[in-house]
């Protein structure tokens with residue numbers, strides 16, 4: 093009884109939040125373009141679903157995020173692995189890596205859009221850049237933390253370089269790597285939106301700007317909620333991956 | 346007549362680089378090992394026992410001296426480490442079959458062999474357990490099964506039972522004796538315990554305090570199989586005293 097109640101606590105809390113929002117919107121008497129009520133937003137959501145615009149722009153942003161994640165995570169894990177294995181490579185590259193982190197991505201986003209155009213490419217690159225660093229750092233930390241004794245064990249069995257990587261280094265650093273991916277997944281949504289806000293013809297960021305421009309505040313709310321849903325889904329996917337691959341870590345109750 | 350040795354170590358020395366002229370871990374070690382020998386190395390902490398095993402497993406290069414394996418090829422080695430060294434992300438079954446995986450043995454064959462090994466070390470029912478759920482003794486037995494599964498020519502054991510309670514340890518001695526006799530392996534084992542070496546070995550070599558040199562080389566001519574009460578025989582007592590005197 094108590095368990096089933098606590099399971100509903102989250103839902104109840106959300107319902108209360110929406111109710112409070114509705115009350116404030118109603119009682120304050122603010123115009124719709126400043127604070128739309130839940131009903132306004134709901135109607136706008138249904139409308140944008142019906143004319144297909146919401147799904148279209150969401151799919152554009154999602155594609156940018158996915159490509160950005162793919163590129164960012166791939167580059168970060170490969171480079172991170174090499175850095176972890178070679179102290180001299182680390183010495184050569186770390187000044188650039190640290191400096192690159194000091195540049196706020198928001199500040200160079202306009203530059204990237206100028207260089208790479210207002211199309212999808214600039215958004216994918218911004219997204220990849222923002223994902224890159226946390227995944228890189230976690231890869232380096234993860235690979236460095238592989239116990240030396242396990243290397244000895246693998247070498248005593250005459251494992252090849254490839255076997256050491258696939259059967260020891262990858263699984264041993266996976267917990268830390270997935271931790272980086274979890275941070276990266278949430279950041280990737282920010283990266284795509286920052287790019288779209290600078291200049292774009294499609295995507296949720298574009299929808300945000302149009303809504304803002306036309307005083308269609310309900311539309312802005314819908315777009316923001318869609319972004320939250322995207323970020324939460326990505327986070328959820330990483331959590332599922334962790335459950336799947338890190339079973340050995342979970343403490344059985 | 347003695348069979349020809351499968352392993353000859355000659356004038357082996359190891360110096361680890363450090364700030365004041367190098368740390369001499371091993372000095373002028375020479376010995377021979379014959380097939381199916383069970384040899385124990387006994388010595389105080391820091392006398393270079395682990396270092397010696399690592400060299401025999403080619404995990405470390407000696408500073409000077411040479412190691413020759415008969416036929417001039419490095420034998421298949423099965424090593425049990427001072428800590429059990431299991432992969433925490435693999436189940437008992439998957440840890441044990443790792444050496445076969447590395448050799449490219451097919452999955453079903455590997456599983457069948459691993460089940461046999463699980464039988465041998467008495468871990469039935471724990472095939473799918475994670476290492477974190479095993480007791481120290483069970484983990485050590487997984488390590489032993491993993492070291493045996495690919496049928497290595499040479500078994501290297503680094504204080505495999507040091508972390509176990511006395512009761513489990515003595516049971517493991519019996520099991521190891523049985524495995525050694527059943528599988529006809531050559532075993533080189535490192536230990537701190539005089540009793541352990543006398544229960545198990547054909548020969549005990551005593552290393553000195555750093556730098557490790559061979560101080561004593563004793564044949565253990567106690568009859569096999571050795572039961573627990575063998576320690577009350579006068580001959581056992583005599584050998585034990587000899588070893589204790591050598592260790593200081």
Ligand SMILES: Nc1ncnc2c1ncn2[C@@H]1O[C@H](COP(=O)(O)OP(=O)(O)OP(=O)(O)O)[C@@H](O)[C@H]1O
Pocket residue numbers: 361362368370388389390391392393394395396397427555
């Ligand atoms: N990789 C290394 N670099 C530097 N010194 C080392 C290294 N490995 C071992 N040593 C040193 O060599 C000496 C012998 O170490 P070793 O681990 O072989 O001793 P051991 O006889 O196995 O000791 P214990 O019984 O405590 O396990 C020690 O003084 C140790 O500090």
Ligand SMILES: [Mg+2]
Pocket residue numbers: 394395396427503
């Ligand atoms: Mg040791």
